[in-house]
Amino acid sequence: MADSGDVTGDRDLMWTRSPVTFAHGLLARWAGELDYAAAAITYRPRGDRVHQVLANGGYREDVAEYLAHGFVADARVFEYVRVASGRPVCWEDVPGFEQSRTAEDVLRPSGFREGSSVALGVEKGVVTGVLHVSFDRGVLDSLTRSRIELLAGQCRRLVADHNDRAAFRLSPREHEIVVLVAQGLSNADIAAELMVGRRTVATHLENIFAKTGTRSRVRLAVRATELGVL
The missing domain is CATH 3.30.450.40 (GAF domain)
Structure with missing residues (x-):
């Protein structure tokens, strides 16, 4: 059954x-x-x-x-x-x-x-x-x-x-950041990986949180994984 x-x-x-x-x-x-x-x-x-x-x-x-x-x-x-x-x-x-x-x-x-x-x-x-x-x-x-x-x-x-x-209709850059967040990288690590400023990463994350209705890096990573976004 x-x-x-x-x-x-x-x-x-x-x-x-x-x-x-x-x-x-x-x-x-x-x-x-x-x-x-x-x-x-x-x-x-x-x-x-x-x-x-x-x-x-x-x-x-x-x-x-x-x-x-x-x-x-x-x-x-x-x-x-x-x-x-x-x-x-x-x-x-x-x-x-x-x-x-x-x-x-x-x-x-x-x-x-x-x-x-x-x-x-x-x-x-x-x-x-x-x-x-x-x-x-x-x-x-x-x-x-x-x-x-x-x-x-x-x-x-x-x-x-x-x-x-x-809601996870992200830009290519935002998707890259979500993937790196899910890997456990800090803002500084992500900035170095993508060769952008830390403030740029922080701004992207604020936009991502707003789009996805998540409030933390952990919840963002978990929800993206649950929904098959990664």
Whole structure:
């Protein structure tokens, strides 16, 4: 059976793999446990208004893109997912879903007969990520629903990590400095290595801390390693 709760047990893997790579592996591992036909994780980048696909396992590309955009834009249906705030919402839970565009024009023609969507986070009333799982069989029992919720718990951390990783959009020089910080070099050592002034290094570090939301050299090095930035 797949691990429950969060991704703590896989922390060693996450230290060497990006959230995107890890997310694909996570969906592949749960495919056997849940016996689903397809699953995808979408997320809303910070500062953006639309969702993007983080990982897709089994959906056609156009279907995955619809789940990231059209499904989210369907306010009536998507509101059920937002309000549930972490609990799986299945087709049967949404009145009239069987007659919705999502069901009639997108999911059912793709061979799916039931499915679930789970909000992976809500910030200021806005859903920051969604786990979609689709099945080629009918009604989902309580055990399947509980396992979907366990998978969502693992996906939740990945979405947060992916958004954090996006904050590490550093310039080539800033990236060099992060690498050297992770190696344990002082500002003086880094200045000598890069042949720049110590004040220049300090200014770069201040900018890096601001971009990444870290406050210390140790935390910067640890977080960059966790997210696969190095």
